Amino acid sequence: MKKSSKIILLVIAVIAVGAIVYRAVNTAPPASMQADARVLKIMEKGGCAECHIADPKLPFYANWPIARTVITEDIVEGYKAFDVVPMMEAIANGEAVNEVDLAKVEKTVMDGTMPLAKYYLVHWGSSLTKKKSDIFLEWIKEHRAQFYPNPLAVAEFANESVRPVPDAVEYDKAKADLGNVLYHDTRLSADGTVSCATCHGINTAGVDNLKYSEGIGGQLGGVNAPTVYNAYFNFVQFWDGRAATLAEQAAGPPLNPVEMGCSSFDEIVARLSEDRAFVEAFNLVYPEGLSQATITDAIAHYEMTLITPNSRFDRYLKGEKDAMTAEEIAGYELFKEYSCATCHAGVNMGGLSFELMGQRADYFKDRELQEKSGLTDGDNGRWAQTGVERDRYRFRTPGLRNVELTYPYYHDGSVKTLEEAVRMMAKYQVGEELTEQEVNSITGFLRTLTGEYNGELLTNDNMK
Numbered sequence: 001m002k003k004s005s006k007i008i009l010l011v012i013a014v015i016a017v018g019a020i021v022y023r024a025v026n027t028a029p030p031a032s033m034q035a036d037a038r039v040l041k042i043m044e045k046g047g048c049a050e051c052h053i054a055d056p057k058l059p060f061y062a063n064w065p066i067a068r069t070v071i072t073e074d075i076v077e078g079y080k081a082f083d084v085v086p087m088m089e090a091i092a093n094g095e096a097v098n099e100v101d102l103a104k105v106e107k108t109v110m111d112g113t114m115p116l117a118k119y120y121l122v123h124w125g126s127s128l129t130k131k132k133s134d135i136f137l138e139w140i141k142e143h144r145a146q147f148y149p150n151p152l153a154v155a156e157f158a159n160e161s162v163r164p165v166p167d168a169v170e171y172d173k174a175k176a177d178l179g180n181v182l183y184h185d186t187r188l189s190a191d192g193t194v195s196c197a198t199c200h201g202i203n204t205a206g207v208d209n210l211k212y213s214e215g216i217g218g219q220l221g222g223v224n225a226p227t228v229y230n231a232y233f234n235f236v237q238f239w240d241g242r243a244a245t246l247a248e249q250a251a252g253p254p255l256n257p258v259e260m261g262c263s264s265f266d267e268i269v270a271r272l273s274e275d276r277a278f279v280e281a282f283n284l285v286y287p288e289g290l291s292q293a294t295i296t297d298a299i300a301h302y303e304m305t306l307i308t309p310n311s312r313f314d315r316y317l318k319g320e321k322d323a324m325t326a327e328e329i330a331g332y333e334l335f336k337e338y339s340c341a342t343c344h345a346g347v348n349m350g351g352l353s354f355e356l357m358g359q360r361a362d363y364f365k366d367r368e369l370q371e372k373s374g375l376t377d378g379d380n381g382r383w384a385q386t387g388v389e390r391d392r393y394r395f396r397t398p399g400l401r402n403v404e405l406t407y408p409y410y411h412d413g414s415v416k417t418l419e420e421a422v423r424m425m426a427k428y429q430v431g432e433e434l435t436e437q438e439v440n441s442i443t444g445f446l447r448t449l450t451g452e453y454n455g456e457l458l459t460n461d462n463m464k
């Protein structure tokens with residue numbers, strides 16, 4: 001065991017014990033705390049950290065010829081699929097575990113697929129007995145109820161990994177109104193031809209339906225434009241997660257040379273300042289005046305209005321049984337069975353984690369054979385921000401709300417139909433070959449995810 005992994009495990013253990021003692025001393029020990037400690041113990045005993053950590057501890061027989069091959073392979077595959085450290089740290093600190101991690105572990109425990117059967121053949125740990133599985137699943141349920149309350153869903157669906165879109169989120173109306181103007185304002189671009197809405201049309205489901213977007217002077221970007229609808233619910237923005245908030249995101253396009261091409265926000269402020277009426281209205285809401293900070297803040301408030309509640313699926317979760325057909329409900333069951341609801345969890349059904357594109361098959365190799373085009377900068381995904389090799393080809397998962405309207409699909413915009421996107425997800429992310437019937441069933445379900453904007457069903461003018 002390398003020093004660094006020893007230190008990580010030690011730190012987790014110390015934090016766990018420390019946090020538990022601290023909470024025990026400072027508050028009456030709540031039941032949840034004992035449950036946390038119990039689950040950490042199960043994970044420790046189950047060897048989760050031995051395969052799902054950067055630098056794992058190896059048992060003495062790891063050097064035996066057969067064991068070496070099997071174990072090395074499991075550890076490589078295990079860490080590729082799941083990093084257990086953030087989850088164990090969160091539990092130890094009494095903090096929220098990421099919804100996607102919860103969903104993934106829940107799914108593996110329910111399926112009885114983890115820890116791997118062959119792991120026990122070499123007597124390396126103890127199995128998750130039925131009792132331990134039940135404790136684990138009950139803990140996940142309680143953790144969800146505590147950190148991701150789901151008051152909109154009826155009791156039957158309160159513990160689903162997917163939650164309905166709320167009717168509204170809190171925002172400042174006056175700021176959002178200014179943001180609305182700025183969002184549609186071509187003065188944010190160098191040559192006055194491009195606004196946010198050029199690539200994220202409000203009447204075209206927040207996208208441009210192009211493989212790559214067209215910026216000023218007809219220049220093409222290198223990745224597909226995700227929708228602005230429900231972007232608020234994403235844990236970070238952009239495929240590589242380089243913006244932490246909507247406001248931070250909004251500072252990007254105006255200065256991006258192929259998108260809006262301005263040299264600085266001073267240039268934008270100067271242009272907008274010539275418009276006396278606008279400046280007056282703006283200063284009433286932002287006494288500090290026009291600046292990068294206030295412009296992007298206003299746009300962010302506007303984007304908080306771009307959410308789409310009341311899809312047929314959400315109405316079903318809220319108890320309206322006939323909002324979905326039997327066939328569509330069957331599609332939802334398949335969506336859960338094939339683990340789609342793990343990475344595509346939460347309110348936006350995605351947007352909460354970075355995931356490897358090609359978890360179970362080499363997506364980029366196959367794409368190259370098909371298109372004869374090599375890898376692009378955009379394919380690097382999260383790696384572009386961290387330089388960490390594990391992050392290469394990992395993308396901030398897209399949300400699936402309104403997905404029937406937001407074609408083409410994937411970060412490279414290479415997939416034209418929803419059917420194909422679903423079939424390929426099963427192959428590359430889940431390692432399953434879907435039948436035609438299953439593809440149609442899941443796609444049918446995904447079409448129920450189209451929500452309402454301003455009380456009307458979201459549509460896409462490009463499809464009319």
Ligand code: HEC
Nearest residue numbers: 046047048051074077078081082104105108114115116119
């Ligand atoms: C012997 C090594 C090993 C141990 C021990 C182990 N895993 Fe895994 N785990 C793997 C491998 C390999 C994969 C990827 C292949 C697969 O899912 O079949 C994986 C995948 C996973 C996934 C991702 C599944 C998905 O669908 O993306 C989760 C979550 C997971 N393991 C959780 C756990 C938990 C929790 C424990 C402890 C109770 C555990 N694992 C113990 C090797 C291990």
Ligand code: HEC
Nearest residue numbers: 195196199213214215224225226231237238239250253259
């Ligand atoms: C030339 C087309 C273009 C323009 C103009 C443009 N965008 Fe984008 N937008 C994109 C592309 C392409 C991406 C994905 C880039 C990436 O992930 O690296 C994106 C990403 C985003 C995201 C992140 C969504 C997610 O799921 O990660 C948001 C939010 C967004 N844009 C809002 C805006 C706002 C606000 C403006 C105006 C200030 C704007 N965009 C201007 C093309 C454009």
Ligand code: HEC
Nearest residue numbers: 338339340343355357397398409410411421422425426429
């Ligand atoms: C291991 C995590 C993971 C699992 C499991 C998973 N997905 Fe995805 N999904 C992703 C990622 C990452 C992307 C983005 C891929 C890219 O851009 O190259 C994506 C993209 C998609 C898209 C395209 C959305 C868009 O706007 O481009 C659809 C549709 C989709 N997934 C559906 C599914 C379905 C259906 C399943 C189950 C069969 C599934 N996913 C399972 C991670 C996952």
